[in-house]
Amino acid sequence: MSQSATPAAHRGAWRNRWTFVLATAGSAIGLGNIWKFPYMTGANGGSAFVLVYLLCIALLGIPLMMCEIMLGRRAQRNPADAMAYLAREANASRQWRWVGLMGVLTGILILGFYSVIAGWVLDHIVRAANGAFHGIDGAGAKLQFEIFLAKPLELIFWHTLFLAVTMTVVSRGLNAGLEKASNIMMPSLFAIVLLMVGYSMAVGNFAESARFMFSPNFVLITPSVVLSALGHAFFTLSIGMGSVMVYGSYLGRHISIARTTLYIALTDTTIGLLVGLAIFSLVFANGLAPAAGPGLIFQTLPIAFGVMPAGDIMGMLFFILVAFAAWTSAISLVEPAIAWITENFSFTRKQATWVIGVTNWLLGAAVALSFNLWADIKLIAGLNLFDLLDKLTTNILLPAGGLAMALFAGYVMKTTHVAEELGLGPRTYALWRFAIRYVSPLAILSIFAYLFGWLS
Numbered sequence: 001m002s003q004s005a006t007p008a009a010h011r012g013a014w015r016n017r018w019t020f021v022l023a024t025a026g027s028a029i030g031l032g033n034i035w036k037f038p039y040m041t042g043a044n045g046g047s048a049f050v051l052v053y054l055l056c057i058a059l060l061g062i063p064l065m066m067c068e069i070m071l072g073r074r075a076q077r078n079p080a081d082a083m084a085y086l087a088r089e090a091n092a093s094r095q096w097r098w099v100g101l102m103g104v105l106t107g108i109l110i111l112g113f114y115s116v117i118a119g120w121v122l123d124h125i126v127r128a129a130n131g132a133f134h135g136i137d138g139a140g141a142k143l144q145f146e147i148f149l150a151k152p153l154e155l156i157f158w159h160t161l162f163l164a165v166t167m168t169v170v171s172r173g174l175n176a177g178l179e180k181a182s183n184i185m186m187p188s189l190f191a192i193v194l195l196m197v198g199y200s201m202a203v204g205n206f207a208e209s210a211r212f213m214f215s216p217n218f219v220l221i222t223p224s225v226v227l228s229a230l231g232h233a234f235f236t237l238s239i240g241m242g243s244v245m246v247y248g249s250y251l252g253r254h255i256s257i258a259r260t261t262l263y264i265a266l267t268d269t270t271i272g273l274l275v276g277l278a279i280f281s282l283v284f285a286n287g288l289a290p291a292a293g294p295g296l297i298f299q300t301l302p303i304a305f306g307v308m309p310a311g312d313i314m315g316m317l318f319f320i321l322v323a324f325a326a327w328t329s330a331i332s333l334v335e336p337a338i339a340w341i342t343e344n345f346s347f348t349r350k351q352a353t354w355v356i357g358v359t360n361w362l363l364g365a366a367v368a369l370s371f372n373l374w375a376d377i378k379l380i381a382g383l384n385l386f387d388l389l390d391k392l393t394t395n396i397l398l399p400a401g402g403l404a405m406a407l408f409a410g411y412v413m414k415t416t417h418v419a420e421e422l423g424l425g426p427r428t429y430a431l432w433r434f435a436i437r438y439v440s441p442l443a444i445l446s447i448f449a450y451l452f453g454w455l456s
């Protein structure tokens with residue numbers, strides 16, 4: 001196709017390979033690892049969830065992440081136009097663009113609750129600084145968090161602050177300052193997570209935690225555990241909605257998609273597992289419930305900071321680093337929407353940012369209320385707004401997006417184009433292709449079959 005690889009002139013591009021790796025790792029590593037993974041593990045029977053989750057990362061997550069980066073890089077366009085463009089290249093229907101459009105929407109819906117949870121993290125920076133964790137025990141930490149959750153205006157305040165900071169960066173576009181900050185913040189996050197593990201080993205029940213997370217218990221693997229693990233594998237790797245596609249679209253040709261993906265998936269998974277080990281050590285040593293739900297980390301980590309030497313500073317530092325990780329993820333959640341708006345309507349980046357910012361402010365404010373005033377307003381299937389957005393995006397929209405991209409790359413695109421773009425050796429390519437054509441679609445479809453049969 002003659003006009004291939006002539007993206008609109010105003011599109012940004014990564015300055016070098018490292019920027020792309022950092023941005024994509026920044027997208028992947030976030031609240032999914034630190035907040036979501038532990039409470040999902042706790043609510044889904046521990047090791048049963050962890051085992052299926054690891055399988056999902058290896059068998060579906062890694063091949064699909066490669067697939068999504070590949071689609072973005074080949075098309076050099078926002079997700080909706082990327083799908084349309086690649087479909088045309090393969091003489092297929094333009095309607096594939098709906099995959100991209102669904103991704104744009106999914107990103108907005110995820111950010112709807114993401115910014116509220118990130119707001120909790122911001123609040124905890126201040127809380128740590130004020131010495132609120134001194135000598136706190138399990139019951140005290142739980143109570144403190146419940147009191148916080150019951151205050152709608154505070155939740156909305158922190159959500160607003162987080163969203164404002166996110167949108168400010170988004171409106172400026174690809175940003176060198178952010179890249180420099182990532183260079184320091186990400187390794188620091190890793191270091192402080194290690195420290196937390198060490199500390200929880202010392203003060204918590206590490207043996208019980210390791211048993212809870214790793215001793216195989218196949219009886220506990222139920223269809224709903226599999227569904228949650230599959231959904232979380234997508235969530236934590238940022239795949240299925242175009243985040244990594246749009247990052248891939250700013251990427252030049254000289255990079256190994258496979259190596260980058262492996263590296264990111266490994267780091268991402270390691271961080272989740274480490275945080276989980278720390279949290280459950282504290283859970284079991286303090287008589288807390290592993291299945292406490294979305295508040296889990298906020299009800300456990302303060303206990304450790306409360307007894308740790310220099311715990312106030314450590315707590316502050318920890319929550320600052322988590323907030324930073326959440327921020328780099330949030331940016332990637334809106335980028336597909338921003339790229340789509342600016343590349344399709346006569347909106348500047350700044351105007352597009354306002355449109356999305358206001359939409360997400362309203363959505364997030366409603367989500368904040370779903371933790372207190374509106375907690376009992378059940379929308380569908382007995383779920384309140386937070387639960388609904390969380391389940392709908394993680395368990396349905398992301399796997400559906402991943403399924404569509406797998407089918408597209410596996411059956412619609414020309415094999416030569418795919419192979420050329422991925423640049424793998426013949427054996428690795430065959431393996432990847434098998435995963436994309438058979439493993440991912442079958443796994444996702446069987447889970448959906450269960451889910452929809454079960455709902456009706």
Ligand code: TRP
Binds near residue numbers: 236329330
């Ligand atoms: N992966 C991020 C986290 O773990 C969240 C995230 C960013 C995301 N972009 C995404 C999740 C795209 C799903 C899809 O916190």
